[in-house]
Amino acid sequence: MTKKDFQNWSKEKLLHEYKELSKRKKFGIVWEDKIEEVAEQCKISLPVLKDEKTKSFSTGKNGINHIFIEGDNYHALSVLNYTHKKKIDVIFIDPPYNTGSQHWIYNNSYVERDDRFKHSKWLSFMSKRLRLARNLLKEDGFFAITIDHNELFTLGLLMDEIFGEGNRVGIVTVLHNPKGRNQAKFFSENSEFLMIYAKDISKAEFNSVAISEDTQGTFTEIDDEGKFRYEPYIRARTVWSRENRPRNWYPIYVSKDLKDITHKKQKGYYEVFPITNNGKEMAWKNIQETFIELNKNNYFEAKKEGSKIVIYHKYREQQVLKNVWTDKKYQSEFHGTNLLKKIFGDKRFDYPKSLYLVMDILKITSKDDSVILDFFAGSGTTGHAVLELNKEDGGNRQFILCTNNENNNGNGHGGVAQGVCYPRIKKVIKGYKESSNIAVAGLGGNLRYYTGDLVGNVITDNDKRVLTSRSTEMLCLAEATFDEVARKNGLFAIYENQNQITGIIFDEDAISDFKKEAQKYKKPIVVYVFSYDHSYNEEDFEDLENLKVVKPIPEVILNVYRKIYKELYKPRNL
CATH class of the missing domain: 3.40.50.150 (Vaccinia Virus protein VP39)
Structure with a gap:
């Protein structure tokens, strides 16, 4: 590629070049697009x-x-x-x-x-x-x-x-x-x-x-929030010593009946620090501010083990991912x-x-x-x-x-x-x-x-009719109405599920006959009607009970394809 010489460029040309360069991707992935x-x-x-x-x-x-x-x-x-x-x-x-x-x-x-x-x-x-x-x-x-x-x-x-x-x-x-x-x-x-x-x-x-088989069987306790297991709240490894984690060293107060646990000093409550059985001063798993928040949600339990009060937290299934x-x-x-x-x-x-x-x-x-x-x-x-x-x-x-x-x-x-x-x-x-x-x-x-299939691109009015006739499966899939309950000479078809019916009108002259048939089903109705453009006559459907919506076809389909392919074929900024 020839190196550009900017010295003799006009101000307008330089500004244009700057704008074009600004559009280029500055970080991310770049590749040479290959035709598929x-x-x-x-x-x-x-x-x-x-x-x-x-x-x-x-x-x-x-x-x-x-x-x-x-x-x-x-x-x-x-x-x-x-x-x-x-x-x-x-x-x-x-x-x-x-x-x-x-x-x-x-x-x-x-x-x-x-x-x-x-x-x-x-x-x-x-x-x-x-x-x-x-x-x-x-x-x-x-x-x-x-x-x-x-x-x-x-x-x-x-x-x-x-x-x-x-x-x-x-x-x-x-x-x-x-x-x-x-x-x-x-x-x-x-x-x-x-x-x-x-x-x-x-x-x-x-x-x-909990998706791990190794851990599922360890959750043997249960309360209103689901399964859990008890784990000591004290951190006993050397890196969690009081000296290394001073913010995790604080007292927890426990009532004599072990039912109340708080960060506030209370008369007659046990004062519990993170100290091991051999007297080492360690740290709690969380700083005090976090402890206070967790304690609002029934997260802790105290147990008396010998002469000691031990603080446990509830480790739940959802915490093991x-x-x-x-x-x-x-x-x-x-x-x-x-x-x-x-x-x-x-x-x-x-x-x-x-x-x-x-x-x-x-x-x-x-x-x-x-x-x-x-x-x-x-x-x-x-x-x-x-x-x-x-x-x-x-x-x-x-x-x-x-x-x-x-x-x-x-x-x-x-x-x-x-x-x-x-x-x-x-x-x-x-x-x-x-x-x-x-x-x-x-x-x-x-x-x-x-099975997937292709129809020719829509150029003429006849192409629109062909696409409409070939789109029945797409419309039924979109509405989840798979059971055909009525069809008349290629003029219209009606499909249903438990909650609604879908009507597909292939010829505008069949609207009156379609409405007579559709009223028999006493369910909400979605109507697709053939139109050469994106419009239809609203008055044609004013008397149709339970009508949810009317959509002109094939225009509603063409609009989707135009939009997605325009985006996909848009040049990428390299």
């Missing part, structure tokens, strides 16, 4: 969904409707930006780790270890999807993602850029393969990393749970690979996640009625984890799984979607026999199966 074919398709075609009715199934009319989308996750996320914007509580993904071991395809080719642009390709691939995914989260939602050392640092910078460094909840080290890999030259990798971000950390809250997870239940071989072997009778997928790892991630991030998305669904562990959690606590969580059907390493069982993920979820919902012939009861639920 599936993203380029969306410049000339629009993603839609196709309902695969023969693969959908139900185990009960009132069961939870889980969603399965087969296709490229870029297209699926585009659709979900219409159907589920700000509706998702938790997103968990286990993306390609970019190891160069032929586990990740970019533009129909495996990305090799020695590819000079492998990091740029991976960042281009991930950046688009993470930006689309962030739009889906509720304001108090969480995004969790696993990764190994190959892209740990690039992913961290990318996540900071998209979610904001201030919304980084933490990074957890997970011991998933204690044996490690013997072929390593220096360190034998036995861990991977879990990054958790909040959409807005000021609104997000973790659940109060650490950022290093080493439980055996996180080992992917035993609770991922071997679990799949039990379900299928053979090894059908490389490196599935431990079921219990995903369950624990969801335990701390989800509510019992959360919507949970995994757009790298792979072997279906996230869906399985949601079903197990619902069984465990009686919850009504719903999962949305997205995965393509790419070749699963030629193992003879079909692609990832149809040969692994879908049959696993079907077995877990309906029940199955393990490879050892032990019957496993189904966990129940309904599954709606969709």
